[in-house]
Amino acid sequence: MQPINRMKIEFESKSVNESFARIVAAAFASQLDPTLEELADLKTAVSEAVTNAIIHGYEQKEGTIFMDCILYEDSITVIIEDHGVGIEDIEKARIPAFTSKPELERAGMGFSIMESFMDSLDIESQKGAGTKITMTKKFKKR
Amino acid sequence: MIKPGSLRFSKTGFFREIKNINRKNGVIKLDITLKRQNRVLTVYLKGELDHHAVSKVKETIDLQLVKMPVSQLILDMSAVTFMDSSGVGLIVGRFNKMKSLGGSMKIKNPGFSILKVLQMSGLSRLMEIS
Numbered sequence: 164m165q166p167i168n169r170m171k172i173e174f175e176s177k178s179v180n181e182s183f184a185r186i187v188a189a190a191f192a193s194q195l196d197p198t199l200e201e202l203a204d205l206k207t208a209v210s211e212a213v214t215n216a217i218i219h220g221y222e223q224k225e226g227t228i229f230m231d232c233i234l235y236e237d238s239i240t241v242i243i244e245d246h247g248v249g250i251e252d253i254e255k256a257r258i259p260a261f262t263s264k265p266e267l268e269r270a271g272m273g274f275s276i277m278e279s280f281m282d283s284l285d286i287e288s289q290k291g292a293g294t295k296i297t298m299t300k301k302f303k304k305r
Numbered sequence: 306m307i308k309p310g311s312l313r314f315s316k317t318g319f320f321r322e323i324k325n326i327n328r329k330n331g332v333i334k335l336d337i338t339l340k341r342q343n344r345v346l347t348v349y350l351k352g353e354l355d356h357h358a359v360s361k362v363k364e365t366i367d368l369q370l371v372k373m374p375v376s377q378l379i380l381d382m383s384a385v386t387f388m389d390s391s392g393v394g395l396i397v398g399r400f401n402k403m404k405s406l407g408g409s410m411k412i413k414n415p416g417f418s419i420l421k422v423l424q425m426s427g428l429s430r431l432m433e434i435s
Binding site for chain 1: 331334355389393
């Protein structure tokens, strides 16, 4: 399927940018006239991916996060990428309630929420090179 | 003069934390209002509960728990417009703290999208949500 629109941004790995990123993604997706529930799902998943890049990718230090949003006729694909430490064991990271940072009171639900709130989730990661999360949300025809 | 982020008392017994306006770290889009009646502490949250905001909420609640004994912690989420798993971590952390103090915790009035995150995370099996 051919994309109908595309947008790319990059921003600093700062927690204040979590809300910036999810609002931007939702504003871009609104061109497809999704429901409020679909938008809320998208915002939650984007927030999880960006938070993941800040806390785990860059370990709350300086870094750049890249967000690429591609619109199709009935869906949006969001790619969130960091050049941080990477994930050692992706399968382990996907297990609900698993967290590599229990001292931070993390719920370990980030990937479970992304998986459940989006229609597809793909995680590519290399230790020492970074992580790329690709997720797609389909919007129902209205 | 009230410093940003400090607590103040009002005649009604409510005390409210004003917005953090530290421009260096960015504004936190979350207001916290606390109400204490006997040993019940009710925390009213208004705004977006994400990783950027949780440390402020955590510090505020934990400070209250050491100040005076609390047997029940109620989190009123009627005005929370957004929450992700950072909020879940905060809730589980406070639930465990209340449990270790011999108390309980419940969540009140979550909106539809907040309830979805709470249910997905299994919190509805852990504590009362009404």
